[in-house]
Amino acid sequence: MRASRVLTSTGVRLAVLQTVLLIAVFWAAGSMTKFSVNLIYQHELHTRLLGEAAALAALDRAKGQGAVARAVTQDERRPGGLEYRLEDGHGHGLGGDLPPTGAPFGFTKLDWDDQVVPGRPFQDLVVYVQALPDGSVLTVGQDLSEESKLRHALKHVLFWCGLAGAGTGLILSVLLGGGALRRVEAVMAAARAVAAGQMQVRAPTRRVLAPDDIDELGATFNGMLDEINTLVGRLRWVSTDIAHDLRTPLTHVRQKLERIKHGAEGPVLIACQEIEGDIDELLRTFDAMLRLAEIENDPQAAGQARVDLAELTGRVIDAYRPDLEASGRRLDAQLAPAQIDGDADLIAQAVANLIENALRHTEPGAVIRIAVGTTDDQAMVSVTDNGPGIPDEKRGVVLERFHRLETSRTTPGSGLGLPIVSAIAKRHGASLTLSDARPGLRAALAFAAAP
């Protein structure tokens, strides 16, 4: 497995998505916890400050300012106690450790960064300021450093729990997803092998009590392949059967014809020869059909060997040159070295069909150019004529079987020439391109060049 594959694989994408979601949910839960803790804390704090202020106001009424000053000093020394300041109407301190706050009456939250009062640092405070019945002003405050410690602790706990959870989730899903990924990858490898013609390859299966969806995928895939194999087998059987059922009577017809020909003369002999010609034509079409079906469907139809495309094309050209030149056409061949891997018989057939096609669709005097060459990583053979060509919109359909541009069917040719070239190209993973040669048709077969 390559790194890029890992990153684009479904398994890893799912793992990352899961982790991100987990972190988001954790974050939301943490925020809500923090928010509600804050609310509760604030409510308790306000209640406590109000209660204390009310108690001191009552003390002031009952016993006077002095008693209040003593009470706050005493209370401040108690661990966990509140902070106080008692001042007269002019702002002069009468008791308590708090420095002047400048806070208005009511609740105020103070942000003191490093205000140092001998013995104790104040940072954040919430104070409640209230006038006492005797005219002095009482400030009751709660140091928030305890609360901020608590809040910090909470944050830490949430952060580390979240991180641990997300990390575990990520690792688990990568491990589990990775396993799944490898199994999907194995099914894909099998699919690729089958596409390349190795019909016997199957996706790996596991023997487990509870099969998961990947097991099912593999089993379905294998079932499909078995079905295809059965069909291909049946097709081969049908082809063989048709071949047998048609060829046997044709053999008998030929045998009888030969017997009649023996000792025949004049019109009878000519008629016999014509019938033989008709039978041959019939057989050629029939063979072309069977061959097309075989090339398209039988994985064993194509051999695999190093083929010298220039040499092979030269041989095929050699076969057609006498006829081409005798018919007043000119043949121009440019054969540069090109090597491919494939089935030499089939490729020779494809090149021959292209030349025959050019021969059939041009007038005497036409020029047929045949070129073999290599560009980048492609080996190309092309046949170009300067005949009437094929209209743009018809180029697709000529690759369909039995399609001929002329509507009459009197011209020779089975209508299977180009479909066979197309099937042979497909068999070799090559492309067949028909294009406008202005004027004329250019048919090009591009193979992957052999290394």
Added chain:
Amino acid sequence: MRALVVEDDHQTADYVRASLVETGWQVDLAHDGESALARVRGEAFDVLVVDRMLPKLDGLSLVCTLRAEAVSTPVLFLTAMGAISDRVAGLEGGGDDYLVKPFSLAELKARVAALARRPAMVAREATELQVGDLILDRLDRRASLDGREIELLPLQFKLLELLMLNEGRVVTRAMLLERVWGFRFDPRTNIVETHISHLRGKIDRPGQASLIVTVRGAGYMIRAR
């Protein structure tokens, strides 16, 4: 020369027998694979003509069995199974040649005759072939007539070599296409005629009959004048 024709279609079997007898063969018939196996185990034949689809034991299994028993009698498969994979299987399974139905008599006779000479490997391995005054040096790939060297293109050399290996016997157009050009299809052009004509121009003396004889409706044959 004895041939065994193994064919379940009686009409074709009789026809093949008649045409081979005509050319001087002694022909026996078998109509299924098992009886053919028994015959070949018990008697000596020079060539076997075997249909691929036979009752009891199919043709391919028959030949595979024979080859496993080290019987090297040449085999011509005569069959309706014309697919490429069938041909490959037939030749890999021990067949020496393959003829698809319907076939012409001339083709059958030429191929059987070519196979029958196979055990005489002398000709096949000879480094020098001679027909009349024409000598072909297979090692140096040179040809000479009356001691004078003849310039031959590689393809013309192959063509002449195949004809000379089968001296006195017909080589059909299909055999030439297969073995000289490597074509399993018929380009339906004058390719063979043209090359034979070029070859004649090089090896024949003006005013004399050609060494290469055209056998009408069958093929070509080389023989000394």
